[in-house]
Amino acid sequence: MTIxxxxxxxxxIMVERGDTAAKIGSGDVPVLGTPRLLAIAEAATVRAVHDHLAPGQTSVGTKVTLEHRAxxxxxxxxxxxxxxxxVDGRRLVFEVTARDSKRTVxxxxxxxxxxxxxxxxxxxSG
Structure with a gap:
């Protein structure tokens, strides 16, 4: 397969209590926590290429730059x-945007x- x-x-997603900074320990406010936002962003990257990988292949994250704006x-x-x-050989670069109904998050x-x-x-192992 080609990518x-x-x-x-x-x-x-709809932000739930379990997604909040207060719940996951990345802060003490009841808003979407940055680590949870990053996990969702990575899930989107995995989903984007999943059906285009050859059998036996997967992708692993290597670098992230994230600006949590709102x-x-x-x-x-x-x-x-x-x-x-x-796409640079095996290296894949994604641009990710998170938005709510009013703005870029x-x-x-x-x-x-x-x-x-x-x-x-x-x-x-080993």
Whole structure:
């Protein structure tokens, strides 16, 4: 399979209490926590390329730059869109945007690398 720039995926969430900075320990306010936002953004990148990887391949995150611009309280719907903007061999670069109904909540650049799942996991032992 080939992976080309332009692949996209969207993840839509409603902020729940378990997503908040106060609940996950990244702060003490009841708004979408940055670590949770990052996890959702990474999930969108995985979803964007999942069906385009060869059997036995997966991708792993290697670099993130995230700007969390606006707070999202419990009950807010946030749409996270990941678009693959660069393919350099096994290296994939995504631009990610998170928006609520009024504004951009966050922007990010996320890099992933395509790896052979078995070889990657075998390198962990020992």
């Amino acid at each position: 080309d720039a332009g692949l996209r995926a969207v993840v839509l 707070a999202s309280p419990v009950g807010t719907h946030v749409e996270v869109t990941a678009e693959l903007v660069e 966050a922007t990010a650049t996320i890099e992933r690398v395509v790896v052979d799942r078995e070889r990657f996991l075998s390198g962990l």
